[in-house]
Amino acid sequence: MLTHPELKATIEAQLATDDANDWLLIVNNNQDADTVEVLEELDPEQTASLLVRLPSPHFASLFSYLSPAYQDALLKVIDQPEQLRLFKAMARDERVDVYQRLPEQEQKEILPKLAKQEQEDILRMAAYPDGTVGAVATSSYVAVPENMTVIEALRYVRKNAPTMETIYQLYIIDKDQRLIGTLSLRELMMGKDDSLIKDVMRTDLVSVNANEPQQEAPDAIRRYDLLAVPVTNGGDQLIGVVTVDDAMDVDVDESTEDFHKGGGTLALKDVSLRQASTWTMFSKRAPWLLVLVFANMFSGAIIESYEDTIVTYVALVFFLPLLVDSGGNAGAQASTLMVRALATGDLQLRDWFKTLGREFWVALLLGVAMSVAVYGLGLYRGGADIALVVSISMVAVVLAGSMIGMSLPFLLSRLKLDPATASAPLITSIADAVGVLLYFYIAVTVLGVPTT
């Protein structure tokens, strides 16, 4: 296999010629994912001139590996006959995605030029909104009748292999298109030649509903070790499948979204961080930062109300960042653990109470350990009284921060909101206000109200 610079030089040499055979050989001898990495570094016009020279299956396959943004740029410079050739050769799920991103005018132009069946397929699959299982499903799957024999089914699969998204999972449906059985190609191959499909198929069906969130598809595939999960509509009819490669992409996208939310950024849907504009980045980051500015004003207001205490015991201010940060850090730890465990299914809503009990003891231990760590510093910088205030406050803020960080994701989940909203910055800001309040309350209790 060629390295990226070698492949780039080879492909760029092709731009100077219009030889189709050499270029086809290059495409065949390299992985599409690698070839596409080079193509995305070329101008769309250059890439277009290379792609249209290829036979339809190669054209469509390379196109499907391109990023959505580059695909759209490319479609603007490919003429209609070539667009049509591409549309006819693309995998069905890919075709629906590209179709949906076309301007309305172009949608209207291209749709009538496709075969009747292709038109219906696009319109049906395009009906599922982004983020649902239906939107990542493909209607390209192998269905076999229950009265076929194993050897007949094997021949049927072999014949249909070139055009199907996956041939490794077979579906058996009744006359109303309802799923009644599944069979992996491996199970089919293990059957006797003259056995009937209905006698070897599995009836312990796993399926997901097309209207559910897209994460349901990879979850089912991972849980049941499938290569594809069947997708049904409200009436239990089979409308498509989600294959494991698409499911893996959904898994990674959803994790990335949770990561971004965990850092207090709005989800960057389909946007590569490499290509995102300054304005996009600003608009995704500003909302939470501004909300948190106002949240942090509470901390300021609390401090203001203890103005006299601060002026009398100015050493208290030295420990302010240390204490409020420690509460925020413990809270960020707790919320991150909970958000992820709720996302992977390691924890369920019903585990809240049990987890709360353990969190109390963990946080108490953490608070005491950190309290010991700062006691000496308190003694050195502020004397015995300040040291006492700082130690007690440390236990209190770590305990409070942890309980808030642990509970908020559960609470959000209970309210049917996304637990990932309990981001580290949000928890830090809440824990800070609570920490400031606890700190000065403990200070006034131990040191007494100053009498100025």
Place this chain on the structure above:
Amino acid sequence: MLTHPELKATIEAQLATDDANDWLLIVNNNQDADTVEVLEELDPEQTASLLVRLPSPHFASLFSYLSPAYQDALLKVIDQPEQLRLFKAMARDERVDVYQRLPEQEQKEILPKLAKQEQEDILRMAAYPDGTVGAVATSSYVAVPENMTVIEALRYVRKNAPTMETIYQLYIIDKDQRLIGTLSLRELMMGKDDSLIKDVMRTDLVSVNANEPQQEAPDAIRRYDLLAVPVTNGGDQLIGVVTVDDAMDVDVDESTEDFHKGGGTLALKDVSLRQASTWTMFSKRAPWLLVLVFANMFSGAIIESYEDTIVTYVALVFFLPLLVDSGGNAGAQASTLMVRALATGDLQLRDWFKTLGREFWVALLLGVAMSVAVYGLGLYRGGADIALVVSISMVAVVLAGSMIGMSLPFLLSRLKLDPATASAPLITSIADAVGVLLYFYIAVTVLGVPTT
């Protein structure tokens, strides 16, 4: 398919009998993943009594779905002949994992009782340390000679289907065990009966080295849309494959580890949050919290050196949490975005400089927006001078926090350290110290050094 409570009642009824047929029927009619969820709620003794009644393939399959902790508990109550039966029936990769967790004494007892080939397989695969590709690979794959015909290969696959981890990807190796070609079962089925394998196989090989980090396997599978990726040793010899189901598990585990690190918690290897003890949770969370306590002491020391300024302009303290948190929040956003983009490959080390430039402008815009938001509050609470200090400081701390948060993951990556170490709490603590420094420096510059 039965619901969890229904399945639980059905299985518990089986505990009272020792009928093997009914129980086998239940296992066959339900997904193993669902059955195992019930079994894990029973005592290991109860589960053992159910499992040993089953034929070996069912016994081994259910066992493989159990959590590692429960598997270990189960092995303690299963007698040796049954253990041996289990070992012989388990998938090869699963068997190595279980073997490695056995106490040394038991390893020595069970190994000689296995077939020669099984012994060698275990010892060879057990040599790869946890976290490498080798440790998640299986040596169970279909290899075909290059001079076989398509129809012969199809018969061969069919014959070997029951015992192989995957039959959907075939490997062609030379006499020195070196990989020379691959062929998907789909491509094989699309070939003509009498074509030779060497004429239909693919030679644009993708493989991963057994000693590389385990994340390489799912990355290759996702990038090239594979169902399994071949694993080679240092000498380019094929030693096994990683299948897509195992790769998906690696993907999720690695994401979870990054999440935990991002929240400032050490990785909880193979530990379920549901089952983790108070002590485990404490020991994973305490180290970073304690390190950060000492980091935060810098902030305190900086504040202490500005004692006179604070006493003179006590209103400055009201804005302290607001300003330092804002810098920390912007930094946490930036680091989270970078850590994830570096993990998914969206950004590479070489993108540092370009990203730094964009980050500067994004952070400047964010700082100005937040500065505008706090100017009024500064005016109201502290007058024109304080408002000026607070506004300038806001731009400075957001800019500083963002640049630190953005750069640290790249820097860690450059030093061959894990970028995920740049957690939200770490960035917050660093940004806080820098923020305090900037704030008081700007305050003294604008307001002048107090003359007490």
